[in-house]
Amino acid sequence: MEGLQKMLDSIEYIERNLVEDLFIEDIAAAACMSKFHFQRMFHMLTGYTVSEYIRNRRITVATQELVHFRTKVIDVAMKFGYESPESFSKAFRKIHGISPSEAKKHSQALKAYPRLSFQIQVKGDVEMDYKIVEKETFPIVGKGIRTTTIGGENHQKIAEFWQEANQDGFTEELAKQGGPLGLLGVCMDFDKEQEHLTYMIAAEKQQIPTPSDWEERQIPSATWAVFPVHGAMPDAMPKVWDRIFSEWFPATGYEHSGGPELEVYLSDADPSSENYYSEIWIPIKK
Template identity: 55%
Template structure:
């Protein structure tokens, strides 16, 4: 429950400071985690980015103020972080389907983006099976792409990166060297200042041979919680990540460690098959 309390406190902080400059790192500190991990966890739990949530909450409150008072549009725009009435009006219209001035007209229908709350989901007999593994440091070989979490760009950049390496034959060149974990997708080298991280596609390094074009990355020793996502990869992996953050972490005595996060895919098999198994490796620490 502690993680849910921290998330609730972070939402309280956002609500109290909607009319002030909100730094993501300050919000993340309330939840006792890095900015990157907080943004990732927030998106996994809510389906909306932290920046988008703040934007929609500000525009919701701004609409309420405009409809209930005679305050000037420019004053509301400045209050909620917009430098010009034009930028405010454009954002306002995208959310509400009308201009700020029209929001004052009787009968206008405004949209309200509600404040979030967090609860443990009760899934009945739907257990989450996992195992805890201690693994020494190891290396991976492959290719890396720097991606940003701004506006959820990583959600499209990573699948495109897989498509590129599958189509140009790079993943085929790695297959003869693949170890027991198969192919890996690794989030690492988190940069909180730039809102970026490196996403690596590769395999565990088990030989001195290095296929052409590969880089080598070090994965530190860690304690891992390993989950199995069963089903078509695009659905099963997302659903399992969601349950890890919304159900497993709140119900256990573990917290997310500041270390790489892995997804392991078998060498063979159809990733869209109903029985396909993807392993998700989460670095953890005991509270």
């Protein structure tokens, strides 16, 4: 589990530099990982983006200085890299629900975000099946939404997107377009902090006309790690996602290559069936 130990090294680096300018390239280097892979690992293991975690830790440590050491608001704001006392106060109020000055004057209930600590466990009791697939660039068609990982909003929005697509007949029409991979859920176009992404419900484009309100995109050529998912949706898929990042990546030495991720719904069987089969495709590099 060397990969998870490296994640602990990155947490130590963040803690040592909370009052300095922190750059994702340097944090990822502390973990000996590429930038994209580190950010994806961090979010999947913790539920926070790297930027969220840094913001939360800074406001926690700043609150301690403000309340326990009676430091001036302007001094705390400058020390922790806020542009002004006003921007610090805005961030403070968003977390605690009160202003910094109110927190200093009264005994108020305040929130704290503790330093992360990964519990490294060896779990070799259940094997993980996977295969490596080479696939050239291919076009997809479908519809997408822009969503954010902050606060887990993407989980709610994507579930609602699928529900709407099933109810209005979009997935039924899309299935007629589908190629060998069937229906796809595609995570792509992550921003540099991996806090926003596009999620598409799509299918491989075939040589038949598509509606004008559908979007066409390209999935780039990649080496893919393909993981089988057995069980009813939506519960079965997240369990495999968790194991990929907490067990498979640390054990194999592969890294995420930074391209789109695919949820592949091959079967037209009932997704709520315990025997339902689907796959997760992740672009990888050694």
